[in-house]
Amino acid sequence: MKSEIKLFENGKRIDGRKPDELRSISIKAGVLHRAEGSCYLEWGGNKVMVAVYGPREAIPRHTQNPLRAIVNARYNMAAFSVDDRKRPGPDRRSREISKVISEALENVILVEKFPRASIDVNIEVLDAEAGTRCAGLTAAAVALVDAGIPMKDIPVACAAGKIDNQIVLDLGKDEDNYGDADLPIAISPRTGEILLLQMDGHLTQEEFDRAFDLAIKGCHIISDLQKKAILEKYQSDTGGI
Amino acid sequence: MDKDKREIVIPSQFLGEIKNKKSGKGTFVENGKIYAEILGVLSDSSNYINVIPLKGRYDPTEKDFVIGIVIEAMASSWLVDINAAYPALLHVNEVPWNIEFGETERYLNQGDSIMAKVLQVDQEKKLQITLKDHNLYKIKGGYILHVEPSKVPRIIGKKGSMISLLKKYTKCRIFVGQNGRIWIDGDEDGIKKVIETIDMIEDESLSYGLTNKIEELLKKDTKVVH
Numbered sequence: 181m182k183s184e185i186k187l188f189e190n191g192k193r194i195d196g197r198k199p200d201e202l203r204s205i206s207i208k209a210g211v212l213h214r215a216e217g218s219c220y221l222e223w224g225g226n227k228v229m230v231a232v233y234g235p236r237e238a239i240p241r242h243t244q245n246p247l248r249a250i251v252n253a254r255y256n257m258a259a260f261s262v263d264d265r266k267r268p269g270p271d272r273r274s275r276e277i278s279k280v281i282s283e284a285l286e287n288v289i290l291v292e293k294f295p296r297a298s299i300d301v302n303i304e305v306l307d308a309e310a311g312t313r314c315a316g317l318t319a320a321a322v323a324l325v326d327a328g329i330p331m332k333d334i335p336v337a338c339a340a341g342k343i344d345n346q347i348v349l350d351l352g353k354d355e356d357n358y359g360d361a362d363l364p365i366a367i368s369p370r371t372g373e374i375l376l377l378q379m380d381g382h383l384t385q386e387e388f389d390r391a392f393d394l395a396i397k398g399c400h401i402i403s404d405l406q407k408k409a410i411l412e413k414y415q416s417d418t419g420g421i
Numbered sequence: 422m423d424k425d426k427r428e429i430v431i432p433s434q435f436l437g438e439i440k441n442k443k444s445g446k447g448t449f450v451e452n453g454k455i456y457a458e459i460l461g462v463l464s465d466s467s468n469y470i471n472v473i474p475l476k477g478r479y480d481p482t483e484k485d486f487v488i489g490i491v492i493e494a495m496a497s498s499w500l501v502d503i504n505a506a507y508p509a510l511l512h513v514n515e516v517p518w519n520i521e522f523g524e525t526e527r528y529l530n531q532g533d534s535i536m537a538k539v540l541q542v543d544q545e546k547k548l549q550i551t552l553k554d555h556n557l558y559k560i561k562g563g564y565i566l567h568v569e570p571s572k573v574p575r576i577i578g579k580k581g582s583m584i585s586l587l588k589k590y591t592k593c594r595i596f597v598g599q600n601g602r603i604w605i606d607g608d609e610d611g612i613k614k615v616i617e618t619i620d621m622i623e624d625e626s627l628s629y630g631l632t633n634k635i636e637e638l639l640k641k642d643t644k645v646v647h
Contacts, residue, residue, distance in 0.1 A: 216477075216478075234506070236506055294506055296546065297506045325460050327477065330458040331432040332449065332451075333433040334432055334433055370456070414429050414460070414475060
């Protein structure tokens with residue numbers, strides 16, 4: 181599809197970013213009182229709140245696994261998070277995202293430590309502006325650490341894509357809607373393992389490789405922000421002297 | 422690393438080589454390297470690298486003393502919440518009373534608090550607790566306070582030094598459960614002071630020489646009263 185708006189001009193994107201520049205990100209750990217772990221994340225125009233409960237006995241009982249814990253991520257978009265009201269409740273899209281995020285998190289949480297238990301991750305999108313699944317997963321990872329759940333790594337997600345024949349990092353709203361391709365990935369930054377990889381649109385093999393490398397680079401930048409957010413919370417929390 | 426403060430580590434942080442140290446609690450090994458698996462405080466003893474958790478559920482161990490709250494009374498047993506990932510089972514054989522079948526509700530009901538001992542933790546992490554030990558009974562009166570289970574050792578202090586200090590200066594009866602619940606009974610001022618002091622211990626649990634600091638503080642307070 182050829183768009184009327186120029187998405188990429190003079191080496192700058194529509195919102196003035198360079199091709200390999202991320203939107204501004206701020207992460208805050210431990211913001212909710214009742215939840216065992218929580219995180220609030222702002223990523224460009226995205227605002228995401230995540231609460232983690234558990235490990236606790238899985239209900240209903242038939243979902244329990246006698247050898248390991250199950251991870252229940254629930255991705256939900258608020259009705260007011262998009263321009264025209266989103267019909268509340270789970271739909272096909274949010275169920276898919278819940279599933280892929282659950283599976284990504286299952287691979288880093290040490291689930292064998294809590295047989296028969298469930299770990300519930302509630303991802304609430306308050307404001308949406310493209311790339312909410314990456315934002316949700318990134319925030320969920322911080323909330324899980326905040327809940328004191330044993331993990332092999334802190335997962336992180338970031339997207340890359342193609343607009344006007346140019347490979348760019350972290351698509352914004354217009355770029356996502358009118359661009360050619362979107363490639364969200366999640367990795368385990370310590371090992372480089374891929375936890376999630378989806379693609380929307382068309383890329384050639386060579387374009388895919390470039391987008392993939394770019395997204396991984398973005399992931400590592402965000403990973404540092406995650407770690408900083410956790411340390412900030414706990415180093416200031418433990419008081420002076 | 423600061424001398425008067427302990428280092429905080431986050432999951433996936435590299436802690437050392439397996440050649441030099443053994444990996445202890447809160448760590449895992451991959452390709453001969455030791456990493457942290459939980460958010461916690463690094464404790465680097467001569468042989469082991471341990472990470473003491475900052476947050477998280479109580480991990481039950483046998484023979485721990487805990488404070489539980491009854492969730493449900495069943496025909497021949499009770500389900501008790503001890504702040505672990507799973508509810509614990511208290512069987513009628515494990516209480517000091519003679520109970521006939523179906524009369525469990527007469528003795529313990531939903532919402533009652535008990536001091537108990539963890540009897541058994543099996544492979545599937547099924548928990549059993551018991552009331553058959555000295556000083557274990559149903560709690561009547563007093564106040565129950567919640568702290569992070571990982572901070573319990575600090576509240577008790579070395580060989581119970583901190584807790585005996587608190588008892589001495591506030592004249593309260595205190596029972597600290599390993600699961601992070603603390604029962605306090607005494608006069609109103611005493612309870613208030615205990616809660617304030619425990620809050621302070623929680624806040625400063627990372628600094629060294631805390632027992633002395635708390636003692637000075639409690640001494641000062643008692644002088645003001647007299």
